[in-house]
Amino acid sequence: MGRADFRCIECNEPATELHRDYRNGILKITLCGSCQKPVDKYIEYDPVIILIDAILCKTQAFRHILFNTSLDIHWKLCAFCVLCEAYLRWSLLHSSEPSGHPADIIRYTKEWEFYGMVALASLELSAFCGGVLCFLWAVPGRHRGHHVRLLLRALLLSCYGKALLVPAVIWEHDFSPLCLGLIKLFVLTSNSQAVRVILNCRRRLALVAVGVGLLSEMLAARASQRLAWSIQDTEAMFD
Ligand SMILES: [Zn+2]
Numbered sequence: 001m002g003r004a005d006f007r008c009i010e011c012n013e014p015a016t017e018l019h020r021d022y023r024n025g026i027l028k029i030t031l032c033g034s035c036q037k038p039v040d041k042y043i044e045y046d047p048v049i050i051l052i053d054a055i056l057c058k059t060q061a062f063r064h065i066l067f068n069t070s071l072d073i074h075w076k077l078c079a080f081c082v083l084c085e086a087y088l089r090w091s092l093l094h095s096s097e098p099s100g101h102p103a104d105i106i107r108y109t110k111e112w113e114f115y116g117m118v119a120l121a122s123l124e125l126s127a128f129c130g131g132v133l134c135f136l137w138a139v140p141g142r143h144r145g146h147h148v149r150l151l152l153r154a155l156l157l158s159c160y161g162k163a164l165l166v167p168a169v170i171w172e173h174d175f176s177p178l179c180l181g182l183i184k185l186f187v188l189t190s191n192s193q194a195v196r197v198i199l200n201c202r203r204r205l206a207l208v209a210v211g212v213g214l215l216s217e218m219l220a221a222r223a224s225q226r227l228a229w230s231i232q233d234t235e236a237m238f239d
Contacts, residue, residue: 007039007068008032008035008039008040009060009061010060011032011035013035018043018068029044041060042060042061043068050065054190057190059197062193066154066197073157074153080163081125081159081162081165083118084163084165085117085162085165086120087117088168089121093113116228120221124220124221125159125217126220127217129156131212131215131216131217132213135209135212136151136195139205151199154198155194157194158187158191158193158194161187162183162187164186192207192210195209195210
C-alpha cells in the first residue's frame with residue numbers, strides 16, 4: 001500500500017507502514033515507534049474476528065477499519081440500510097390492514113408510499129449526519145479542522161448494525177419494538193465510538209455529538225410528518 005497515513009491501533013500515533021516485505025517471502029509486522037506494540041495486529045486476523053471485535057466496540061478494531069483499511073462500501077451500505085428501514089416502516093404501516101382484498105389498484109398508491117418512506121429514511125439519515133458534523137464543527141478546539149469526509153465515512157460505516165433490520169424485514173410480525181430499540185441503541189453506540197476514534201476525543205464529546213445528531217433526526221422526522229399531514233389536509237379540502 002502506498003499510503004503514509006496509517007495509525008497505530010494501540011496508541012493512535014501516525015505510522016508509515018503496517019508491515020515490511022523482506023523480498024525473500026518474509027513479511028514482518030511493523031512495531032510502533034511510540035508504544036513498541038505491533039502497529040496493526042489485525043492485518044493478520046480473520047475478517048470474522050475483526051467484525052466480532054468491532055461489534056464489541058473495541059477501539060483497536062475501529063482504528064484498524066477506519067484508518068488502516070481503504071474499505072469503500074459506505075455509500076452502498078448506506079443505500080442498503082435506507083432501503084431496509086424504508087421497507088420495514090412501509091410493511092409496519094400495512095401490517096394492521098386486513099390482507100387478501102381484491103383491491104390491487106391500491107398497490108400503486110402503496111408503491112408511492114414506499115418511495116415516500118425511502119425519502120423519509122434518507123432525510124433522517126442526512127439530518128443525523130448533518131447534526132453530528134455541524135455540532136463537531138461548532139465545538140471549539142482541535143476537532144474543528146478535521147476532515148469532514150473521514151467523519152462522514154466513519155458515521156456511515158458505523159451504521160452497519162442497521163443490517164440487523166434484515167431479519168426484522170423477513171420476520172416482520174415477530175419483531176417487537178424492543179428489538180428495534182436495541183438495534184437503534186447498538187447503532188448509536190457504534191456511531192459514538194466511530195466519532196471518538198476519528199477525533200481521538202473523550203467519550204463524552206462523542207456521545208453528545210451523537211445525541212445532537214439523534215435530536216436533529218427526530219426534528220426532521222417530526223417536520224416531515226407535519227408536512228405530510230398538511231398536504232393530506234389540503235387534498236381533503238379540494239376533494
Ligand atoms: Zn503505538
